[in-house]
Amino acid sequence: MKELRTQVAIVGAGPAGLLLGQLLARDGIDNIVLEHRSREYVERRVRAGVIEFGIANLIEEAGAGERMRRDGLVHHGVEFRFERNSYRVPLSDLADGRAITVYGQQEVVKDLVALRLESGGPLLFDTEVTTLDGLTSDAPSVEGDGPEGPVRVICDYVAGCDGSFGVANRALPASSARRYERTYPFSWLGILAEASPSTEELIYCRHQNGFALYSMRSPTLSRLYLGVAPDERLEDWSDGRIWDELNARLATDEMPEIGQGPIVERGITAMRSIVIAPMRHGRLFLAGDAAHIVPPTGAKGMNLALADVRLLARTLAAALRDHDDSLLATYSSTCLERVWRGEEFSNYMTQMLHPNPSDEFENGVQMARLRQAVNSREAATVLARNYVDLNSL
Numbered sequence: 001m002k003e004l005r006t007q008v009a010i011v012g013a014g015p016a017g018l019l020l021g022q023l024l025a026r027d028g029i030d031n032i033v034l035e036h037r038s039r040e041y042v043e044r045r046v047r048a049g050v051i052e053f054g055i056a057n058l059i060e061e062a063g064a065g066e067r068m069r070r071d072g073l074v075h076h077g078v079e080f081r082f083e084r085n086s087y088r089v090p091l092s093d094l095a096d097g098r099a100i101t102v103y104g105q106q107e108v109v110k111d112l113v114a115l116r117l118e119s120g121g122p123l124l125f126d127t128e129v130t131t132l133d134g135l136t137s138d139a140p141s142v143e144g145d146g147p148e149g150p151v152r153v154i155c156d157y158v159a160g161c162d163g164s165f166g167v168a169n170r171a172l173p174a175s176s177a178r179r180y181e182r183t184y185p186f187s188w189l190g191i192l193a194e195a196s197p198s199t200e201e202l203i204y205c206r207h208q209n210g211f212a213l214y215s216m217r218s219p220t221l222s223r224l225y226l227g228v229a230p231d232e233r234l235e236d237w238s239d240g241r242i243w244d245e246l247n248a249r250l251a252t253d254e255m256p257e258i259g260q261g262p263i264v265e266r267g268i269t270a271m272r273s274i275v276i277a278p279m280r281h282g283r284l285f286l287a288g289d290a291a292h293i294v295p296p297t298g299a300k301g302m303n304l305a306l307a308d309v310r311l312l313a314r315t316l317a318a319a320l321r322d323h324d325d326s327l328l329a330t331y332s333s334t335c336l337e338r339v340w341r342g343e344e345f346s347n348y349m350t351q352m353l354h355p356n357p358s359d360e361f362e363n364g365v366q367m368a369r370l371r372q373a374v375n376s377r378e379a380a381t382v383l384a385r386n387y388v389d390l391n392s393l
């Protein structure tokens, strides 16, 4: 077995693992990133696309912001639609001038991979980590299978950035770890279409048929979602049916039809909330989806993940470079306070925008909440601040 030595072994090259590697390298901390999938696969994985104000600054400070600043779309507002009417929430006016940047997660990943490879930092693709060992000792290790056979990385700390189905969160002992979970009774059918966006800002829509979201990834790519039943099958949705349903839900008198184009990507995502606590076991520290999942309605998944590693990089640099262990003890509780705020906001947006066909009382409450969000300056301000910069609050 090939044996390597480093200060921090990072499991997973999603946004969390890659940014952590970059932040640590800038602080002079050696690290190795191990990723199950190929470079091509991680760079093509279409997922999140809304970057908070403070998280965009973090990406820039890490040295990975050049393309994001050039090609990202800065949005100062967001639209809500219901009963065929549109209401704009002026995010920047309500959140001290701050704005969101619309830039695809796969582009963030591409920028971070390029930076890593340029700097010569070790990034082992096609290497599935199978075992985490000695997590409560002074010399933990990570074992995996790479293209050239088994590999073992001995380190000072392990960062579990391997998403919700990875190995890291399973290494937490059942006796001390807790898992808080909610599954929602709907899923999202998402498409990526080669169509110029019909609108300049994101549109969140509540319609009696269900939720819809109009978003975009670039001036030529639109990303649209439909709320569907949890057991819905992709093969039952022809292109025509998808566009008809998007039009039925999103139409207003001013915009009776949305622009269409070839669908280049599609998928169905279940809607879940998960929090795993604590986010630490011995020398293993969890970050991102490995520790928490939010339904995408609040656009918080990637932002929460990157905010975790902002703190984790500081925590590990303090311990390894400055011999200051104090942040190690508080990493989990500090993260979890912010994570629960992200869970609350994602839950609020989800419960406000997804009608429940069998619960008229719930639907009445949802409409009251939605009207308040667009008509009350106080409610809109809370929404705007959480949407634009929750992870810096």
Ligand SMILES: Cc1cc2nc3c(=O)[nH]c(=O)nc-3n(C[C@H](O)[C@H](O)[C@H](O)COP(=O)(O)OP(=O)(O)OC[C@H]3O[C@@H](n4cnc5c(N)ncnc54)[C@H](O)[C@@H]3O)c2cc1C
Pocket: 011, 012, 013, 014, 015, 016, 017, 034, 035, 036, 037, 042, 046, 047, 048, 049, 050, 105, 127, 128, 129, 130, 161, 162, 163, 164, 165, 166, 167, 267, 269, 287, 288, 289, 290, 296, 298, 299, 300, 301, 302, 303, 305
């Ligand atoms: C289908 C889908 C759509 C989404 N849409 C949105 C959205 O619209 N808006 C939003 O805000 N969020 C969205 N999210 C959530 C968002 O994408 C995540 O929160 C974000 O990817 C978290 O980053 P991460 O680095 O923590 O985890 P990931 O991006 O999941 O990265 C984890 C990495 O670890 C690797 N890995 C896993 N197991 C191992 C192993 N054993 N060994 C080595 N490597 C391993 C994986 O291959 C992966 O590259 C979506 C998620 C999914 C699944």
